Amino acid sequence: MSDHDTILSLESRLMNAWPAFDYQAYDGWILRLANGYSKRANSATPFMPDAKLDDNLIDYMIVRFLDANVRPTFRLTGLQDSSVDGMLKARGFTEIEPTFVLTAPMSGDCEPDPEVMIEPQVSKRWVREAALSYGGDKADDATLIQIVSRIRQKAAFATLSLDERPVAWGLGVVERGYVGLYDIVVAPDLRGIGLGRRVVASLMAWGCREGAHSAYLQVREENEIAVSLYRTLNFTPTYRYTHRVMPGGA
Incomplete structure (x- = not known):
């Protein structure tokens, strides 16, 4: 190719x-x-x-x-x-x-983290909480729910909770052998302790169950912390x- x-x-x-x-x-x-x-x-x-x-x-x-x-x-x-x-x-x-657009092969682990709830449909709560944690221009939950409600591929809306408090979110979309990872976000007061990694790994496991052989995502070059995280999950730049x-x- x-x-x-x-x-x-x-x-x-x-x-x-x-x-x-x-x-x-x-x-x-x-x-x-x-x-x-x-x-x-x-x-x-x-x-x-x-x-x-x-x-x-x-x-x-x-x-x-x-x-x-x-x-x-x-x-x-x-x-x-x-x-x-x-x-x-x-x-x-x-x-x-x-x-960067990064891609990674599936590791063969198809078991999501049991503390990560994965739902096939978007909920108002998922959109509200994810948008609030993003903040800034991405705090517009009304537009976000309009976008994700238009997804026609099989999707997974992930929420990680600690002590019943939702603390990290992510979206997976599987199509023709790839699972795309979007809107990975962690509550601002809990960043840097591996919660985002758990959401990413769980969405990759979900994608594995749905037949994906690879995952892809996008990350700004300046976001060195995220780039380093994804490198530990075997993501490499594709373009x-x-x-x-x-x-x-x-």
Whole structure:
């Protein structure tokens, strides 16, 4: 499998696992919109090898973003033509948030942690608690529940409780041999003691039971603690992406 094939394979699973509200196709690019909640669901992403941009297409997509009150954002995965990054840079688009897409083979352990509750459907409580622990822009539980309620693949909503207090959460989505891991979050006062690892391992075990041979996730390069955690679970970088965002926002 070529690098482009690998990226397309994982990007298609990512798009299904984290649905947007609106999809628009433009000459090898998919523009997604979801009320501004998360860049992966509110950006234009190349969806064919060597996808190109020109000034007219950039201008057209900028208007689509602004009409939706979303900051124009291009998510560059390596599928795009080599000229794209320089073209956006020349127009003042700023590069932010370089991110790894990591993958790991299944270890063969298909037994989730017994203290991690895994539910097949999202609950208002899961969304409320996970969003609250995220805080900041991701505290918008109303938009989060709209996104995860649109998932059409088999999903697992994980909650780890200590002494009956929910303290860590995560989402797994399985599709065609891969389990994608999303929204891994731990209560702010309990971070750094291995709770996130337990949720990740349990979602991987769930994926193993559902027939997955590999897991994938995304993590910002600057998040060295998370990168180190995932390395201990045998995750390695498969590709990386960056974002080019228009200065000044929407």
